[in-house]
Amino acid sequence: MIKQHYTGSSRRAMNLIWNAAGDYTWNSPFLAFHPNSDVDEYMNMVIGLSAKWLDRERITDFFERLGQGPTLDEASSLLWLGIENCVYGKELPDRPQLERLRRERAEEFFRINGMLSEQQMSFMSIRVYDQELLRWSSVLGRKVLSVTPGARKLAKELEFSPEWNTDEVLQQMERILKNTFHKMLPDRPRVREPGKKGLLRTLAANLSSGAEKSADLLILRKGSGSGDHKRSVHISHSFAAEYVPEDLSSSRAYIEESFGPCMYTDAEMEILHRNLCTGDDASCRLWFTDESRKKNPGKEPDPHAPISGETGRQSALTKEGRKLRLDQEKQWKRNEAYYRAHLFQIRESIRNLSAQTDTIFQSYLRYGQIRAKRGKLEGAKAWRVNVLSDMNIFLADSDPEDASVSVDLLLDASQSRMNSQEMIASQALVIARSFEECHIPVRVTQFRSLRGYTILQRLKEYGEKSGEGIFRYYAGGWNRDALCLKAMGYLMEEERKKEMFQTRILLVLTDASPNDSVPLPPKEGGLFAREYEGDEPVRDAGEAVRALVSDGIYAGALFYGASSHLEQVHQIYGQQYVRVKTLGQLPDAVCELLRRSLSQAQTQHTG
């Protein structure tokens, strides 16, 4: 359950408030912090208790009408002292510990103020300081000599009775406002930002809120960008400008500028193009980059640098590249912010998924063990000794490395994912870290197609524990699934030849809707190129998956798309897919796919 994005200390403050209020649905407009920015435990409890014992709507409305400004913030701080006295008395019989917490709060007041510099003290409101001094001194049974009779009178007025109801509390607050601050409560609420109730004055800095993320416009996008359901964006060819294959050479500079240099040499790329860019993909090119994975990408151009180039075409490209860089940087920060805001849930998901994965993997290793003449007795096979004179009734103690598994997570980074980018990045991180904790190496790659290039960006390499590159996930462009799958298969086969891993699993997060701006070549005897969408790309992708399987790569899909594409995902991946309706289900879906893939691997090994 995700409610609102808070920073660490704000969330702790909210938890204190919710706990005291006994209601986790209340979105308190107040949070309390000490001047040193530590969470003020007691005053946050007071805020929560005010919601429990008084009419929270009317109290909130009062402070909203009060508005903001130095004097009104001062008034606000004082009035909270009044409320404190009231709710303390109300709650004490139910919570005897409150008396001790109040005393600790009083001691904290003197401790913190003793540590403040003269300059810090000079920023304080004397009026509020006096009232706090009087209140907390009385709690500790100390005498105060240095305050005026007026301050003592106000302190008396701020001792709101525990017997009072909301009406009486509000009346007293209005009275103090009028007599002490010579203010009348305005009828209309003023605009007030969510505030933090401070020890001596309301601290500035607004509560960070989880505002709805607006849809990012990506200049590379050629489609209409019209959403086809809540979390998906469909690119329509009717609005799209098809990419002209002749532009490929001029696009290279742009792709390199936008996504970083290619991981492979020109000669290596030539081999890849010759093997993979064939048939329907003959007009396309591939680009592999691991720039996103690096913490400080070396040749990364400054997104704020002035636009270079004089000619129209060159100038336009560079401008787009610059915008894309900026958008990528922004999204990177959003992904990280989302991760930080949901740190606790993410850590919990990692723990849960690790536990599941570990069980599945251990189970697979157990099946992968070899029968031998010594080791762990397999009771069910004992009959073979007498009947078949077969002494191989034990399971050999094999090294888990012998049955090594690697997982490749392939993330569709086309425009259809743009409304869920932060969520996808976080979930990919959960999956990657969980698997790595179980010593299953995971590689994370995002793919998209743009200007004739199918770009595979490495976000995380096998064995990397932190996987921080995953935060670089960024959606935009098209997706030419078949070419991408062929490319992944080719690379994984290369790794198999190096005997890196015995069992290789490829998990693809997809909406099973291949769609690209580079058209399919005309049919034999035909004159016109055909758009890359619909049945043919699906069939191509299906063939690519079957080729992967025949090469011993267990490919499965995490389908996150519209129901209308269910038939397509079935055509591409057969039974090897799991539908994910919300991205929160992704870890469970991954486990299910992992289980299926390993079970398929077991069948092949034993068969």
Add this chain to the structure above:
Amino acid sequence: MKDLEHFLREEGVSEALLEEAASFRLQHEAGGDDCRRVPDPPYRYYGKEVWEKAIAAILCGENLLLAGPKATGKNVLAENLACLFGRPLWNVSFHVNADASYLIGSDTYDGSKVVFRPGPVYCCAQRGGFGVLDEINMARNEALAVLHATLDFRRVIDVAGYDRIQVDPAARFIGTMNYGYAGTRDLNEALCSRFVILDMPLIRQEDLEKLLRDTFPDMKKTMRTQFTELFYELERKARSAEVSERALDLRGLLDAAALIRKGVLSRDALEMCIVNKTFDDYERGLVMDVIRARIPMDLTGKDVFE
């Protein structure tokens, strides 16, 4: 057992049901080794309505599926039921690798020949026990298919290559499941239809106070109330997903009280039994905040108990 009957009468459980349970006990008296397996649970299950539903279901020959979140007393109820009906108890803990041989039994070599070594479900069915299928939804549905004939009207176990045994009329199976745990799944329809499903509610506040009073009769009333409130505050926090369910641990709360009585400081006892069950520092901080808002950190046995 008499204590349990007395407790149930005090709880207000229907006299007619208790009498029928007593006659069931007389009709199926446990003897020999089975007597050792009849549990004597240290804790009672509190909740009249749940008790009545469960007793009625057992008397009707049904198998029970206790479904509910953590700390709802599923296993406590299962043990209490076995005690009330005087039946030996077999506990089967389910996990993702549980399979037919784990449940029913497997072949083994006794030095001269391969023999069948019965599993817990086989033993329970043969000797008319109560089988607790703990966390039944942790297992794969295909592993559970072997139980279908055991749990439905056929009440048989057909062990391939060996024997077909009839399930004893006194045997009952009690599944427990928690929807929220990692690794759990929905049970399939075929299995669900073989159980009557009892939705386990969270223990009521007055019942929790009673539980604390019965377990620690010398606990001061004010402290009992604070421990009770603490449990519900943690429950609200876990339900709101602000902390995980690890911190919501009724057994942990009772253990903490026991440790305090032994002389451990309240802070240490609560850390050991509740706070440290969560493994995330931030989460621990949130749990500690809730505890600190209720229970002083320097309490000793004398402060909590009379």
